[in-house]
Amino acid sequence: MSSDKQAQTVKKHKLNFAFREKLGTFAEGFRHNYCYQCGACVADCPASNYSKEFNPRLIILKALLGFEDELIKPDSEIWSCTNCYTCSERCPQDVRPVDVIIALKNMCYSEGKAPELIGHISDTVLVTGVTTKITSLSERRRQELGLPPIKGYPVDEIKKIIEAD
Ligand code: SF4
Ligand code: SF4
Structure with missing residues (x-):
């Protein structure tokens, strides 16, 4: 406009x-x-x-x-x-x-007016603790770049925080 x-x-x-x-x-x-x-x-x-x-x-x-x-x-x-x-x-x-x-x-x-993708991202956070799934490809790229492997996230604690809101 x-x-x-x-x-x-x-x-x-x-x-x-x-x-x-x-x-x-x-x-x-x-x-x-x-x-x-x-x-x-x-x-x-x-x-x-x-x-x-x-x-x-x-x-x-x-x-x-x-x-x-x-x-x-x-x-x-x-x-x-x-x-x-x-x-x-x-x-x-x-x-x-x-x-x-x-x-x-x-x-x-x-109000149910968010893009559908946002719901999928929220579901991913509840299951993995992060917004983007960690794949074997991302692990391999990290290795190539000399970065350490990604450690697990405290999913239960994250769930608790979300549910307490
Ligand atoms: S949000 Fe802050 S920076 Fe932006 S227009 Fe308003 S006063 Fe200026
Ligand atoms: S958070 Fe970043 S992308 Fe969003 S409005 Fe502010 S400057 Fe722009």
Whole structure:
């Protein structure tokens, strides 16, 4: 979407305070309230550099205005965020945009609006303790690179933590 079109969409939108309140019930889902839209979070964002459609400043603005239909859906732009935390290091307001994005992702999941793949990843964590299965190929590559073998993860402890939430 061009910035002119985005500006038009923002102008026509009625503030959705109910969405803001709902987002605030998720961990760190209130931090966007401190954003003053400086854009410092965008410059070094790898997802923004990869795709012009992705913009953490704009996601925070949409959260502030309550663009629930755009943010909370399986093909929402939020899923392009890599959780690298660069934006959090850049933000002068300590908004921690990635934490707001994670809160948005959690809202998607709790409302059954996350991409199907996310459910598979959660299942993998419950069984293996990590998000990606360790295969013989990854072990072989580690050996080639002179890295030590991956030790087992405390799956039972991870399960306990997840179930306690
Ligand atoms: S850097 Fe922080 S204050 Fe600036 S636009 Fe991004 S989230 Fe908002
Ligand atoms: S955490 Fe997400 S939004 Fe922040 S810099 Fe990394 S990819 Fe961009």
